[in-house]
Amino acid sequence: MPTAVQPVIRALLGPSDPVDLVRPLPQGPLDIVGDVHGEFEALNALIAHLGYDPDGDHPHGRRLVFVGDLIDRGPDSVAVVRWIHRLISAGRALAVMGNHDLNVVLGSQKADNGWILGHQPPKGDAKPVANDAEREEITTILRALPLALEREDLRVVHAAWDDAAIEALRPPAPGSTAGPGSAPATGNASGGASGDASGRGEGDIVAVYRMHAERTKAMAAAVSDPIDQKLIRQNQNPIKFITSGPEHRVAEAFEIAGKLRNEARSRWWDRYEEGPMCVFGHYSRAMVPGAVHNDGLFAGAGEFATLGPNGGKAVCIDYSVGYRFRERKAGNTAGPFIGRLAALRWPERELVFDCGQRTPLEFNQTGGRTVGTSGALPGGGGRR
């Protein structure tokens, strides 16, 4: 296992100093929190129900772990990032990077991040960032987040785990001449990747991302089909794979936000058979069946159940608090909201919600895939 950059030390490093993109999870009891998306009030309510004080201290020494997507959509992304960063710096919390966080780090302008990148008016309930200093502060904090956390009984990523993708991001063993890096093998995109040793592991995430983007662009240029090209750029880039998950070709194009798409998100957990429990967010899940659009990814699965074969070795804990801005826009300003913020208590295996509800984690009894034969169901309105 690579030596961890201790959080306290990490906080003192600059954004371009090397960091480990895959880091160890500390031992001891954890509370793993789903996508927060700027909903600072929900975060405060949740940590109170979990027994933390407002400074993030727990009487029994528990630690918070965040699955990423700390920002966008909700009213106060800045407060969320500052609060979590203070805990990380004190060694009391950890977080991995989500695709929304990565977009800001890369300066990639999206519909949801006008509040910080300034290319369009803020969407949802997001407040505009006042100045360059604030943008710099938030970006620097997010840029230092790792992509994956692991220990013997647990893995944490934002969207998807893939052994090859993770290996491609580990630093080379000390003293080794780094062999060829590998890229994720999903079976969906064509081409067995031949990675470049320089893309491995230790480094600033922006530099590593750019290297993989260039690499996959060259791979895509070798095939002629534009859908295959897109799938290569998504599935063969380990950072994209981990932060936004694998995709596959669908038989019939479907529409999202007025655009026809031929690629849909894959239920990667249907093929996640071994290894420790993998906890992730990203794919909007709802306590009320059918309440949010998520491409039917969880069709057939219980609202509080693990996913995949062997009793379910994967669990999505994004209960869609990022949808709250839509609920408010529709006139529900006081709640209760359909979109919730959840935490998975570990090793207790209990889900705790910002409304105070506590529900035992259920284990998938379907023996594997919950519906269909492969991948995701195409559907309208899926949001990434």
Ligand SMILES: [Mn+2]
């Ligand atoms: Mn996400």
